Amino acid sequence: MGKTVILDNGHGGMINNEYQTAGKRSPNWTQGILYEGMFNRWVVNRIIEKLDRLKIPYYHICPEFNDVTLETRRNRANRIYEINPDVWLLSIHANAGGGTGIEAFTTIGQTSADGLANIVLSNLETDMQDTRMRFDLADGDKDKEMNFYILKETIPPAVLVELGFMDQRIDYDRLWDENYLGRLVDSLVRSVGEIAG
Numbered sequence: 001m002g003k004t005v006i007l008d009n010g011h012g013g014m015i016n017n018e019y020q021t022a023g024k025r026s027p028n029w030t031q032g033i034l035y036e037g038m039f040n041r042w043v044v045n046r047i048i049e050k051l052d053r054l055k056i057p058y059y060h061i062c063p064e065f066n067d068v069t070l071e072t073r074r075n076r077a078n079r080i081y082e083i084n085p086d087v088w089l090l091s092i093h094a095n096a097g098g099g100t101g102i103e104a105f106t107t108i109g110q111t112s113a114d115g116l117a118n119i120v121l122s123n124l125e126t127d128m129q130d131t132r133m134r135f136d137l138a139d140g141d142k143d144k145e146m147n148f149y150i151l152k153e154t155i156p157p158a159v160l161v162e163l164g165f166m167d168q169r170i171d172y173d174r175l176w177d178e179n180y181l182g183r184l185v186d187s188l189v190r191s192v193g194e195i196a197g
């Protein structure tokens with residue numbers, strides 16, 4: 001397949017202990033508040049280190065700690081596509097709304113992103129067997145479909161993955177857990193490597 005990943009950590013990070021995004025956080029349970037944009041950066045930063053060690057190429061469209069606007073993220077992704085059309089976008093998020101488990105989104109309708117999401121979700125299903133996979137199999141693949149801005153407005157095929165629910169206690173504990181996080185990252189790195197060919 002031979003596509004290079006464009007990494008996107010959703011929302012803002014921490015600057016001098018101040019979260020840069022409104023909302024988008026867990027309740028203040030035993031380990032404290034899990035800020036989604038902070039967590040998303042943990043995942044992307046760990047992916048980047050592993051890709052460096054494996055010499056697998058990547059792009060990163062929002063290395064800043066402030067909450068880079070969706071328009072800027074789109075512009076950066078599309079500019080990369082102009083230089084190198086053999087790319088796909090992986091947007092990392094954590095979920096809210098009280099469910100449990102992992103789900104991934106592509107735009108509505110059949111596009112090349114569906115096959116990429118299937119690779120990501122199949123590897124997560126194999127690697128995270130203790131975790132509920134929130135598949136939508138109605139259209140013959142595993143991803144869910146929503147026209148989120150970062151999916152619809154970017155030219156490269158794009159997959160948005162929600163790695164767990166910040167506001168559900170089991171998922172909250174898992175997202176803080178180094179071992180669980182390591183397994184999530186290893187699975188995503190595996191998919192990025194497979195798609196890179």
Ligand SMILES: [Zn+2]
Pocket residue numbers: 010011024036093094
């Ligand atoms: Zn998010």
